Amino acid sequence: MTKTIQFIIRHGKYRHLLFCRRIHQYTVSELFQPLHVRPKDAIVKEESTSLSQKLLVDCGVINCRSNGMFALLPLGQRVITKLMKVIDEEMKLVGAQKMLLPLLTSGQLWRATGRWESTGQELMKVQDRHNKDYVLSPTHEEAITNLVSEVYPLSHRQLPLSLYQITSKFRDEMKPRFGLLRCKEFMMKDLYTFDSSEEAAVTTYNKICGAYDRVFQRIGVPFLKVAGDCGNIGGSFSHEYHYQAAIGEDTLLLCEACGVSTNAELVTNSDDASCDKCGNHMTKTAGIEVGHTFLLGTKYSGPLKASYQNEKGKPELLQMGCYGLGVSRIMAATVEVLSQGDCIRWPWVLAPFKVCLISPKKGSKEASAVSWVAHLADVISSIPGFEDDVIVDDRDTLTIGKRVMKAKEAGYPLIIVVGKAACQDIPLFEVINTKNNDSQILSHKLLSGYLREISREQ
Ligand SMILES: [Zn+2]
Numbered sequence: 001m002t003k004t005i006q007f008i009i010r011h012g013k014y015r016h017l018l019f020c021r022r023i024h025q026y027t028v029s030e031l032f033q034p035l036h037v038r039p040k041d042a043i044v045k046e047e048s049t050s051l052s053q054k055l056l057v058d059c060g061v062i063n064c065r066s067n068g069m070f071a072l073l074p075l076g077q078r079v080i081t082k083l084m085k086v087i088d089e090e091m092k093l094v095g096a097q098k099m100l101l102p103l104l105t106s107g108q109l110w111r112a113t114g115r116w117e118s119t120g121q122e123l124m125k126v127q128d129r130h131n132k133d134y135v136l137s138p139t140h141e142e143a144i145t146n147l148v149s150e151v152y153p154l155s156h157r158q159l160p161l162s163l164y165q166i167t168s169k170f171r172d173e174m175k176p177r178f179g180l181l182r183c184k185e186f187m188m189k190d191l192y193t194f195d196s197s198e199e200a201a202v203t204t205y206n207k208i209c210g211a212y213d214r215v216f217q218r219i220g221v222p223f224l225k226v227a228g229d230c231g232n233i234g235g236s237f238s239h240e241y242h243y244q245a246a247i248g249e250d251t252l253l254l255c256e257a258c259g260v261s262t263n264a265e266l267v268t269n270s271d272d273a274s275c276d277k278c279g280n281h282m283t284k285t286a287g288i289e290v291g292h293t294f295l296l297g298t299k300y301s302g303p304l305k306a307s308y309q310n311e312k313g314k315p316e317l318l319q320m321g322c323y324g325l326g327v328s329r330i331m332a333a334t335v336e337v338l339s340q341g342d343c344i345r346w347p348w349v350l351a352p353f354k355v356c357l358i359s360p361k362k363g364s365k366e367a368s369a370v371s372w373v374a375h376l377a378d379v380i381s382s383i384p385g386f387e388d389d390v391i392v393d394d395r396d397t398l399t400i401g402k403r404v405m406k407a408k409e410a411g412y413p414l415i416i417v418v419g420k421a422a423c424q425d426i427p428l429f430e431v432i433n434t435k436n437n438d439s440q441i442l443s444h445k446l447l448s449g450y451l452r453e454i455s456r457e458q
Contacts, residue, residue: 025374025377025390025392026353026390026391026392027391027392027393027394028356028391028392028393028394028395028403028406029394029395031074031075031391032060032073032074033059033060033073033074033075034060034063034073035058035059035060036057036058037057037060037063038057038064048175048176048177048178049177049178049179050177050178050179050181050247050332050336051247051335051336051339052178052179052180052181052332052333052335052336052339053178053179053180053181053332054179055335055339055342055343055344056076056179056180056332056335056344057179058342058409059075059344059409059410059411060073060075061073061075061076061079061344061352061410062076062179062180064179067176067184068173068176068182068183068184068185069176069183069184069185070179070180070183070185070328072328075352075410076331076352078352078353079331079346079350079351079352080187080327080328080331082349082350082351082352083219083327083330083331083349083350084166084189084327086215086218086219086349087166087189087215087325087327090211090212090214090215090218091162091164091191091211093211094162094207094208094210094211095162096162096163096164096191096208096211097162097163097164098164098165098166099163099164099165100165100167101137101140101143101144101147101165101167102143103136103137103167103168103170104126104134104135104136104137105134105135105137105140105142105143106132106133106134106135107125107132107133107134107135108133109142109143109146109304110123110135110142112142112303112304113141113142113299113300113303113304114303115142116133116135119138121172121174122138122171122172122173123135123138123172124136124138124170124171124172124184136170137169137170138169138170138171139169139188139190139322139324140165140190140192141192141296141300141320141322142300142304144163144192145192145300145301145304145306145320146304146306148161148194148306148318149301149304149305149306149307153308153309153315154194154307154308154309154318155308155309156196156308156309156310156311158308159194159195159196159200159308159318160193160194160195160196160200160201160204161193161194162191162192162193162194162204162208163191163192163193164189164190164191164192164323165189165190166187166188166189166327167187167188167190168185168186168187168188169185169186169187169188169190170184170185171184171186172184178247178332179332180328180329180331180332181247181288181329181332181333181336182249183328186326186327186328186329187326187327187328188324188325188326188327188328189324189325189327190322190323190324190325191208191322191323191324192320192321192322192323193205193208193320193321193322193323194301194306194308194318194319194320195318195319195320195321196308196310196316196318196319197319198297198319200319201295201297201319201320201321202295204321205293205295205321208293208321208323209225209239209293209323212241212291212293212323212325213225215325216241216290216291218349219330219334219347219349219350220347220348220349220458221243221333221334221337221338221347222243222244223241223242223243223290224241224242224243224244224252224254224261224285224287225239225240225241225242225261226239226240226242226252226261226262226263226287227239227240227261227262227263227266228240228263228266228292228293229263229265229266230294236295236296236297237294237295238292238293238294238295239292239293240263240287240289240291240292240293241289241290241291241292241325242287242288242289242290243287243288243290243333243334243336243337244285244286244287244337245286245287245288245333245336245337246286247286247288247336248286248287248288248289249286249288249289250263250264250265250286250287250288250289251263251264251265251270251284251285251286251287252264252284252285252286252287253267253270253273253282253283253284253285254282254283254284254285255275255277255278255280255282256280256283257275257278257280258275258277258278258280260275260276260277260278262282264284270284288329288333288336289326289329290325290326290329290330290333291323291324291325291326292323292324293321293322293323293324294321294322294323295321296319296320296321296322297319297320298317298318298319298320299320300320301317301318301319301320302317306318306320331350334346334347334350335411339411342409343408343409343411343434344409344410344411345411345434345435346411346413348413348458349458351411351412351413352410352412353389353390353391353412354385354386354389354390354412354413354414355380355386355389355390355391355412355413355414355415355416355451356390356391356392356393356407356410356412356414356415356416357373357376357377357380357390357391357392357393357416357418358392358393358400358403358404358407358415358416358417358418358419359373359392359393359394359396359418360373360396360400360418360419360422361396361397361398361399361400362396362397365420365423366418366419366420366422366423367396368423369418369419369422369423369427370396370418372418372422372427372429373392373394373418376416376418376429376444376447377390377392379444379448380416380448380451383448383451383452383455384452384455385455385456385458386451386455391412393406393407400417400419404417404432407434408432408434411434412434413433413434413435414431414432414433414434414451414454415431415432415434416429416430416431416432416447417429417430417431417432421441426443427443427444428441428442428443429441429442429443429444429447431447431450433454
């Protein structure tokens with residue numbers, strides 16, 4: 001910028017531009033949201049498709065790039081970002097530190113723990129130009145334990161140590177299905193804890209599980225926490241977090257009398273299982289696993305020689321725990337549980353935008369009310385809980401009815417229509433709450449109050 005222009009802006013009639021709040025207005029006309037795009041070569045089999053896959057693809061939230069591989073489109077990326085924010089906030093409260101490990105882990109480390117062979121064909125193995133083996137990591141116990149072992153001597157004063165990351169993970173699925181629920185590449189949050197004794201590791205385990213409970217409570221979709229199977233990860237005990245859904249691939253057993261629940265894999269005869277605690281007959285239900293926690297003990301610190309220095313200056317093996325959250329799976333599973341028909345329903349905290357504002361149709365009687373749109377967008381964006389959370393459907397060649405339908409399909413929790421009633425002496429706006437399909441006609445002032453109240457209730 002030249003000095004002259006700077007002078008004019010600073011002192012001339014454009015001076016106000018310097019003091020304008022710079023707000024970006026999201027609009028549906030600019031949004032990259034390819035609708036109903038199916039991959040050209042994929043044969044979509046009905047039995048391998050889920051409601052969430054269909055809705056997320058059709059509404060332009062995700063896009064299938066290859067069998068079992070999905071692109072997160074801008075709306076999907078917003079959902080994931082919101083979920084990561086909830087996770088990061090809860091992790092901060094329990095003192096966990098966020099970091100990033102390489103996606104490739106040396107095959108040598110996986111051989112050292114025996115998992116190079118035991119994991120089977122699901123493990124994505126690659127080689128570099130020097131024929132060195134790597135794993136496109138499905139999980140990072142080897143990588144993190146190796147890192148911690150090489151920073152020895154870790155002092156007992158540095159424990160407990162909790163480290164986590166949110167990254168892509170890989171699994172060579174034989175039959176990828178149900179979209180993001182079972183695919184080859186997915187987003188996962190994985191946390192690893194290191195303690196000085198078994199007792200301290202149990203305390204840490206309970207603290208982290210408490211944080212995971214709060215993550216799921218904040219998402220707001222009812223979940224089940226069950227005793228889990230340690231499987232290929234190993235360790236002494238584990239818990240799983242599940243959303244109940246008919247397409248869930250896990251069978252869970254529930255005691256309706258006392259609330260105890262377990263994965264059916266842990267029971268020899270799941271058809272006739274009775275509750276350990278109260279003896280009641282347990283009922284079966286299907287669940288989508290969205291989180292899994294393990295108390296590992298020294299399963300990884302032993303073979304990878306990860307130790308710390310105790311009070312007497314002697315090396316001792318670290319006691320570990322590991323804790324996973326299926327980030328992209330949570331996004332799909334909540335849609336699977338909450339949605340019906342052609343419309344996505346998001347948990348309030350994850351909705352890509354909380355409010356969709358519909359502008360008047362061009363050339364219609366109410367077209368003069370269009371100036372309300374920018375004003376309302378500005379006012380709503382300044383209400384706590386709605387910052388950066390308003391999108392305007394400005395496609396004013398389409399009818400209001402058509403755009404309301406599209407907004408319902410995309411699952412925005414609140415749709416606000418600037419239509420005919422906005423031209424009255426006291427302008428009124430229709431607010432549709434898509435959670436219960438309730439619609440109200442409110443004045444500008446009442447609308448702000450209503451939004452504040454809804455935000456507080458969540
Ligand atoms: Zn019971």
